[in-house]
């Protein structure tokens with residue numbers, strides 16, 4: 257990979273919290289520094305780049321114009337559409353305009369996180385800014401949806417390394433998610449599954465079952481209908497994941513997250 261021409265990437269941040277990038281920077285296999293310094297040419301990313309303001313926007317324009325059809329547009333965040341998209345502006349332009357222009361010349365788009373994939377908290381009822389995910393606006397380009405709030409660092413790194421290694425997008429499921437990372441149901445590989453099968457459930461967060469690590473289903477766990485790599489790859493380099501740490505899965509990678517899953521009060 258290190259001998260290949262580095263793939264230009266424009267990584268946009270729209271209506272979001274930036275924690276998808278926070279997650280990405282912690283990937284250990286491969287290290288984020290290896291990806292950024294040796295594998296891709298991360299030409300624009302307002303969170304990680306040194307340039308700012310007009311200089312940064314000029315860089316994005318230059319990269320787009322010099323690499324038409326050959327760069328990856330990575331998008332973090334939802335896109336507000338109400339009132340002409342004024343609720344998220346960058347360099348004097350709306351996120352809506354920026355996305356449309358940069359998507360037009362991109363080779364493919366990677367939508368990072370539940371904001372970019374299904375709208376996440378921004379699109380939760382009553383959705384005052386009219387936030388929508390990338391796939392609602394861009395319909396004529398290949399899009400890899402990488403949901404999760406945020407996605408697992410190694411999943412993000414895995415998507416990038418797959419594109420670089422095989423020079424094509426990973427195999428996707430019907431929701432545009434890489435099958436390799438979203439083909440597993442949390443429940444099927446959960447470390448508490450034996451307790452579920454035995455009917456041993458935590459009834460409150462400080463009960464004895466909670467201390468013993470019993471199943472969190474009755475505490476609202478969404479693991480039975482959430483597809484993600486948390487219970488097999490785990491987080492922080494394979495160290496743990498929400499359920500292992502004592503909290504139910506809130507279905508952060510599923511469509512409708514917030515309105516249908518974690519956003520509703522489970523306490």
Ligand code: SF4
Pocket residue numbers: 272273274275276332333368369370371372376377404405406407
């Ligand atoms: Fe933040 Fe979650 Fe949106 Fe990622 S998907 S930017 S972690 S709110």
Ligand code: SF4
Pocket residue numbers: 442443444446447448449450452470471472473477478479480499505
């Ligand atoms: Fe399934 Fe959640 Fe119980 Fe794990 S904690 S076995 S994912 S219901």
Ligand code: F3S
Pocket residue numbers: 404405442482484486497498499504505506507508509
């Ligand atoms: Fe999200 Fe559930 Fe994993 S809340 S981080 S999909 S365990």
